[in-house]
Amino acid sequence: MEGLGHHCGVAGIFAPKAQNLPELLFYMLFSLQHRGQESCGIAWEEDGSWRSKKDVGMVAPTLSAFAGEHHPSRLGIGHVRYSTAGGSGIANAQPLIVSCNKDRIALGHNGNISNGGLLRSHLTEQGSIFQGTADSELILHLISRSPAQRREVFLSDALAQLEGAFSLVMMHENALIAVRDPSGFRPLYLGFKDDAVFVASETCALHALGPMDYREVEPGELVIVDEDGLHSYRLPHRAPPSKCVFELIYFARPDSEIFGESVHAARTRLGEALAEQDEGNLDADIVVPVPDSGTIPAIGYARRAGIPFDFGLARSHYAGRSFIMPTKGQRELAVRLKLHAVSHVVGGKRVVMIDDSLVRGTTSRIIVGLLREAGAKSVHVRLAAPEIKWPCYYGIDIPDRDQLISNRLEPDDIAREVGADSIRFLTQDRLLKAIGGEGGYCCACFDGKHPFPPKTGRKETA
Numbered sequence: 001m002e003g004l005g006h007h008c009g010v011a012g013i014f015a016p017k018a019q020n021l022p023e024l025l026f027y028m029l030f031s032l033q034h035r036g037q038e039s040c041g042i043a044w045e046e047d048g049s050w051r052s053k054k055d056v057g058m059v060a061p062t063l064s065a066f067a068g069e070h071h072p073s074r075l076g077i078g079h080v081r082y083s084t085a086g087g088s089g090i091a092n093a094q095p096l097i098v099s100c101n102k103d104r105i106a107l108g109h110n111g112n113i114s115n116g117g118l119l120r121s122h123l124t125e126q127g128s129i130f131q132g133t134a135d136s137e138l139i140l141h142l143i144s145r146s147p148a149q150r151r152e153v154f155l156s157d158a159l160a161q162l163e164g165a166f167s168l169v170m171m172h173e174n175a176l177i178a179v180r181d182p183s184g185f186r187p188l189y190l191g192f193k194d195d196a197v198f199v200a201s202e203t204c205a206l207h208a209l210g211p212m213d214y215r216e217v218e219p220g221e222l223v224i225v226d227e228d229g230l231h232s233y234r235l236p237h238r239a240p241p242s243k244c245v246f247e248l249i250y251f252a253r254p255d256s257e258i259f260g261e262s263v264h265a266a267r268t269r270l271g272e273a274l275a276e277q278d279e280g281n282l283d284a285d286i287v288v289p290v291p292d293s294g295t296i297p298a299i300g301y302a303r304r305a306g307i308p309f310d311f312g313l314a315r316s317h318y319a320g321r322s323f324i325m326p327t328k329g330q331r332e333l334a335v336r337l338k339l340h341a342v343s344h345v346v347g348g349k350r351v352v353m354i355d356d357s358l359v360r361g362t363t364s365r366i367i368v369g370l371l372r373e374a375g376a377k378s379v380h381v382r383l384a385a386p387e388i389k390w391p392c393y394y395g396i397d398i399p400d401r402d403q404l405i406s407n408r409l410e411p412d413d414i415a416r417e418v419g420a421d422s423i424r425f426l427t428q429d430r431l432l433k434a435i436g437g438e439g440g441y442c443c444a445c446f447d448g449k450h451p452f453p454p455k456t457g458r459k460e461t462a
């Protein structure tokens, strides 16, 4: 996989008896590192005060000191960030913490508000001051402006004005709050262990703390956990279900459950669907995944097609991310340092190379070249997703349309461009059938049918 930015991940804990919550939040965020690598942070209550630690950078260097310290606490939240809206600097690192007319609030947000530009423009015209550029700050302004005093009412007031994707964790006074937008774009889970309540973007962050019962936060559900227990409310507005299908294809960790579905099982079925699509049309000797994102669909493909599976591409776990290299030559070198074709596996073979999706095509061209250098007789590229042609307004960083190879070329031309003998994308119908999701998933980056078009402010569009 190349060139799609992860988005964000959130975590939260309410414990009736004080525990070392910063340490637990560190473990949870460490498990969510794949959802954002630009900044991270935690906020927690200790002795009645609120404290926080956040910085640009990865979770381990920023927060691992908490594994050796003791901070008795009953309430805390955390966040890992990849900047899909707003910049990547410390001003946009979360949790955001404010003191306002509703008392202290801390917020962590996963998603993008598609009418954020319009709301920000209105608020700015009315005198609001924003510290960062991320649209998450809007939510705090809207909460502060609600005339209501009851917590669930001012939260509903504020959140009803938002369009797009928001899975939120918040601290307010002594309560932990978890909210998922009515379309359910991003996943959000509740965990229960020893009277404590946990919130996490994915179940892998709950399982990092040991076995526990868990359930999904429903689309449109507002959960408040305080000393009186767990209270569930419904946001007042409705929206069509639009779970992000890319969470299952690529973003979520394979050992997680999201949208009530095992990510591993879903990816295996995508591979099987790819094989069914090829049935009777492709003779091959070996199925080779592009690690790591192509591995599980490749297992499904090989099983269904009855073709042997093997690791014909070995991955170095010590190489950095290739897309931050400034020149084409350096990027190519970075891919070569990261992936090595195993000639013992692919030499003289007709190879089916499985990846999750195709963005710009540059990395695939290099990988196909590596397989040929290692002696592959032919290379047939198969993608476990349809062609990406449109932007995402809900929290995924997709390059500009003219950089997406599927907007420039037809599949046969793409095959020529990346040096493959053939290329095929999983069709959207087969994708939805494989995940059992007809009607409930957003597929806008494939078909351009965005559930909420972006709304920007007058000043931004002028």
Ligand code: SF4
Pocket: 185, 243, 244, 245, 246, 247, 391, 392, 393, 394, 395, 396, 442, 443, 444, 445, 446
């Ligand atoms: S546009 Fe694509 S990446 Fe964005 S939410 Fe929809 S399916 Fe996910």
